[in-house]
Amino acid sequence: MLPTELLMFKVKAGIVEPRLLKPNPTHTALIARLIELFETSVGKRRFELSEELKTLEEGRRDYRVVRGLAHILAGDHSTFATGGVLSPPLVRARLFELSQAHPPARFRRQDLLEQVGRSLGADPQEVADALYADLPDQQTLVSFEAPDPQILLDRYNLAQAQGLLYRAYSLIITARRNEPARYRQLISYVKFFGLMVTVEGDSDYGFTLTLDGPTSLFGGTTRYGLSLAKFLPALLHVTEWDLSAALKPRKDLAWIDPTDTEWSFQLTSEDGYVSHYPPPKEFDSALESGFADRFAKLKSPWTLEREVDLVPIPGGVIIPDFRLLHEDGRSVLLEIVGYWRPDYLTKKFDRLKKSGRMDIIVAISERLNLEKAGIKLDAFSEQVISFKGVLDPKRVLELAEVLAVQPTERAKKKRIKGKLQ
Known part of the structure; x- marks a missing residue:
């Protein structure tokens, strides 16, 4: 999912609409460039990749699109790991012990690195490289699996919809008859994410599912909304449905109407979103x-x-x-x-x-x-x-x-x- 600062949407008469990417030449070229950048960054540290991304963003009005796509590529298709064979916490502990035992005037940084290296059977440069190697920006991109461009586009658009549900405090779904495996998956995710669902209706008029959260979740709208956002991909496997969510308006944007007390977010099974959750098996047994x-x-x-x-x-x-x-x-x-x-x-x-x-x-x-x-x-x-x-x-x-x-x-x-x- 995307962090709040990368969400792109518009609000008209209290109705929220996410800005979705279309498979046009501009977006196709951008995705190709990003995939190439990640592929050539395998073996490099995360901060080096970040610098490359900043260079790509320069002068672009759609910098949030660049960051959003990169966020998904880094989270879903990349593997980062702490480089080297030395344990960073152990290296820091040894250096701290030595620096406390010897005044800075008598010991240079290089001397400390050499002593720690001798105690750990490593050279000074390996010690220096391991010192902060477990920090996120120092981790190494060890592998990258390039997604199909359309899959990345679908994932980005769904992440925009999920991001809007961060601020949801009420969710009502109207669903029609469906395969039992898909309903079971839906109910399983409701339980898994700590939600409760009230079901009413019948096959002639449709089923209304009203989602609630435990009292502990209502302490913060974002936590409840996060569960709803994670639930959305499961709903996409149901073939016919309509969704209506009540959102808490954002007040931190200058273009938002300050008098808004509630936003409404509407989705249907016809909107074209694609789930990245695996589909349920047709038969349970x-x-x-x-x-x-x-x-x-x-x-x-x-x-x-x-x-x-x-x-x-x-x-x-x-x-x-x-x-x-x-x-x-x-x-x-x-x-x-x-x-x-x-x-x-x-x-x-x-x-x-x-x-x-x-x-x-x-x-x-x-x-x-x-x-x-x-x-x-x-x-x-x-x-x-x-x-x-x-x-x-x-x-x-x-x-x-x-x-x-x-x-x-x-x-x-x-x-x-x-x-x-």
Whole structure:
């Protein structure tokens, strides 16, 4: 991500828009020059690279673009290391001991370097080079992996959007039906970054995710915004969404309207941002992929979809594995429970009970010892299919005919609000 001083944006009527780079000849040439500069700087120290960058910036109006691209190249594509074989802290400690023991009038700097060198088995120049070698500007660029220019351009534009979220204190996402793996990745990042999400809505009107942070995060807007900024690349893997963020205005810029009390930052899945987070796997397990393969070989009026509904429940959210859609409009959700720990199963079935949904089929492997785990299926036994080894899609379709509901019936279902921590 980019530091605040490198962000470029405009504000109009309280709406913030980042200034994004386009793949035009000017930017393409600049990226090529920067990549060449980093490649020729391998083996040099960071301060030498910085001097080269300052020379490149001279006379340019877009110096912040140069610094922003260089910031990403240095952070994501470069490896810096402390040069030499001597430990800088040890060298400093030895020099300090000698300088304290001998007055400066009697010992020259060269004498100190020679004595420390003899004690460490090194020559004076190696001692001098190691003295501050662990400071950032003295570290050596040991390797550089040049990115594709378009990848660097995409990363820079996303970093601009992430940078604006530094000042966010409220984030609302409206998401449509999606692949379960992508929703699971989204929720995983919410937990990983210490956020909480309240989920409400249904597939007919869309799902609204309101992101909050623990009380400790609200001590500083920037810390909360940093978590939201890191979360954004995960959201990009969801195919259809709209985002609205409330930002705290900056007051340190002369061109900012001092009467602004809040800024709004709007994003959608159509804005063209590209995530650098790895995409989730299409299937979470061999059970799911095997079931999908067998289902595809059937001739049936039912279609198996990977795009599913989020099922908000009090205290959480359910993300089914599949959705079965009949050509007459009826549908049913499918959750496959394979090999999991007893505590996970307990939470899984507790959530299914809380959902109150009768259009969810639960396929459970017989290898799971539910009785030993203390799990009773009485509450939704009519929705359960047990299987051994592989899940037969024909059995699933038989139960689907019984449980599936029409779209109008789904629309009438009570809209549930669930909060996941």
